[in-house]
Amino acid sequence: MNITKENIDDLNAVVKINITEEDYQNKVAEILQDYRKKANIPGFRKGHVPMSLVKKQYEKPVLIDEVNKLLQESLSKFLVEEKLDILGNPLPKTQEDFSWDADQFSFEFELGLAPQFEVNLQPKKAITSYKIIADKKMLNDQIENIQERYGKMISQTDIAENSNITGTFVNEEKEIEKKSTFKLDKVKGKTNKKSFIGAKVGDVITLKTKGLFTDDHLLQNHLGVAHDDAHGLDIEVQFTVEEISETEPADLNQELYDKLFGEGVVKDEKEFKSRLKEDAEKQFEQQSDQQLLNAVTEGLIESTKFDLPAEFLQKWIAVAGEKQLTEQEAEEEYTRSEKGLRYQLIEGKISKDNNLQVTFEELKEFAKGFIKSQMAQYGNANPEEKELDEIAGRILGNQEEAKRLSEQLMSQKLLTFYKENVKLKAKEVSFDDFVKEVYK
Incomplete structure (x- = not known):
């Protein structure tokens, strides 16, 4: 067997695989011999069917199956050994004169190669990082709602x-x-x-x-x-x-503070308002963090320039799904998914260069934290560690759940990294102003 790679350009290559009779004949002969032992053909005792008859009936499908297995195994091994960073999957090239009656076979696969690029984390224009403040009007409205609810x-x-x-x-x-x-x-x-x-x-x-x-x-x-x-x-x-x-309206007194926060946690109106402000702003952090992640993502896609093997990817998209797409449908799907693909490559580059990865132990602790917060909502604020471990194990045993939690944890790691390394401009705003500026 002989495998070679020919670079068409920086983003496209062709892998050629030549398979000779020596590469598959022993395996084919072994399988045919096994078929002979087990074959039930009228007129012959089991195990005494002439090999010529077995070959006539089974040799070609066995040969095709074994060559295809050999082809896939050798191609996968070659991609790993050569450390080729490809996009999509290899696409077999059509050969008009191909015949399974030959003794030697030659196959070609098109590859789309991932681009080489650098990520600039310090763009000329800084990205706005919002800190949402609970202003006086919001706090007063919240206090009125609480007084009415407990009135x-x-x-x-x-x-x-x-x-x-x-x-x-x-x-x-x-x-x-x-x-x-x-x-x-x-x-x-x-x-x-x-x-x-x-x-x-x-x-x-x-x-x-x-x-x-x-x-x-x-x-x-x-x-x-x-x-x-x-x-x-x-x-x-x-x-x-x-x-x-x-x-x-309920009076702002110790009885109300104890109902809201627990006995003796808040002792006067000043502490009450301070706690409301703190809790409100903590809830806003998730929205401002998501906005920052979105803004950094858009900024990195805009500032990180590289080409993609667009023609190859469109051909791959056309055949990758359950239903084959037309050329126009594949082009439209590529246009829709291009931005996401670009960010996947940028995120992968950042993660690799900065050793940002999710370990199983980190994922398990993250899952336990998520479970603990869920249980607290139902009154179980201090579950036992053994119980958390058992529930986390069941959740992570579900591939879809494990993937979802892993993506959430990686987003947290990226967000922390961006806050420390991307050029940001801090801005304090009220929630109403945040909505106006971000969702205008």
Whole structure:
């Protein structure tokens, strides 16, 4: 057997494999001999079938199977030994004059080679790293929500501006009959609010659904209609008032602090506000980190220039899936996936150059941390180490779950690396400003 590689250019190569009769004949003869021993052919005793008959019936399919095995094994071994960094898989070249009746065979495979490039982690324009601050307005809104949530419900005789209203919406034609509770301040428009003001338990109010609430999603929830139906819904409904109340806000006192954070953890209003701010900003870290990862990814793709074996990749995409694609379909799929492929190569280069890898022990500890946080949500804040080990073992035994967790851990490692090595510009913003700037 003889294997050679010919470079077409920096991104494309052809591997040629020549297989002679000496490479496969012993294995083929061994298999045919085994067939002879086991063959049941009418007119012959088992094990006494003439070899000529066995060869006539089985030699060619056995030869084809063995040559293909030899071909795949030798090609895989060659790629590893030559340390070839390829994209996609080798593609066999069609040979019009090929025949399995020959004694020697020659095969050619096209290769798409990964490009050589360097990653610049210090672009001219620094990437913005956001720190989201819980501003005074956000904290005040959160405190009001907490006071209302833990407040005392007081019955009212008639509906006022500050009322909580419970009742049933009815429309027979649309088969709507839904009991709901809402605050009057969620009702939109002076005319609609005026319909409620002064109403008592038992009163029936006729309303138009169009523009009834401040958000169409509230209309969906309170009327029990489908999402698509809620948008632009313009019908008449009858609302029967069943309960009226107002919420007396809870006092900011030790009793409330203990309910929220545990006994004695927070001791006064200053500590309460400080803890709310700290918790809110900790929740925002995940969003700002994801934004930074996205921004760095886009920045690296933009600043790291290299060519790809586009023609080869399009040919490979055409035949790689369950269904073969047309040339146009393959080109469109390549266009959609090119950016992702570029970042895969950049990420691989960064990981290799900086020894960023996920070990099994790291993955196991990461899985245990994830499990522990999940269990804490259900009241088990201190699970035993043995229990965590057993659950982590089961999760990592699932290949898909193990892959998902491994990708999450690698993203964390890359994020930490980027924070330490990429040219960043820190910027403090409120959550509203963050949304405006990032998702504008």
